[in-house]
Amino acid sequence: MKQKYSVLLGENENEILIRESGELDKGVFSTIFEQKYNKEMIQAACEKEDAFLISSIRTQGFYPVNACADLIAKGIRDFLGSGCNETIEISFNDISILKDTFPEVILDEEDANPVELDTLLEDESNIEDDTILGDDDIDTISPSTPSIKIADDDGIQADDDI
Numbered sequence: 001m002k003q004k005y006s007v008l009l010g011e012n013e014n015e016i017l018i019r020e021s022g023e024l025d026k027g028v029f030s031t032i033f034e035q036k037y038n039k040e041m042i043q044a045a046c047e048k049e050d051a052f053l054i055s056s057i058r059t060q061g062f063y064p065v066n067a068c069a070d071l072i073a074k075g076i077r078d079f080l081g082s083g084c085n086e087t088i089e090i091s092f093n094d095i096s097i098l099k100d101t102f103p104e105v106i107l108d109e110e111d112a113n114p115v116e117l118d119t120l121l122e123d124e125s126n127i128e129d130d131t132i133l134g135d136d137d138i139d140t141i142s143p144s145t146p147s148i149k150i151a152d153d154d155g156i157q158a159d160d161d162i
Contacts, residue, residue: 004092005021006089007079016076018062054069067097
């Protein structure tokens with residue numbers, strides 16, 4: 001899934017917002033989650049190593065994977081370095097992680113060869129096949145005698161009172 005993270009100033013000058021958006025359709029993103037942080041706390045975390053900054057932005061509701069969290073941490077540093085004037089957007093496609101983990105399974109869109117629906121629905125009645133039997137080739141099943149025989153007088157009569 002393609003995701004987009006925006007780092008921007010909140011309503012107050014001392015708030016930083018991280019907004020997570022997911023791609024619903026090609027080029028159409030919808031906001032999934034928005035997290036507010038204290039600007040001073042984030043600035044203090046930026047002065048330390050990346051792991052500390054990442055643990056500072058992770059919450060119970062917002063917990064990006066490591067590859068994405070690294071990009072967000074870099075984006076936060078760029079945002080603070082620019083004087084918090086412009087919104088920083090970070091794009092992330094989680095298919096890149098899957099390609100590294102399972103390269104033989106994931107295909108690029110160009111490489112994928114989907115079966116066209118029209119080819120599946122084509123009329124195949126003109127195909128001559130040895131496995132199709134004609135009416136003359138089918139053996140009739142000989143009648144067999146049932147293993148249980150019901151006597152004529154054992155059945156319930158509809159006229160009898162029960």
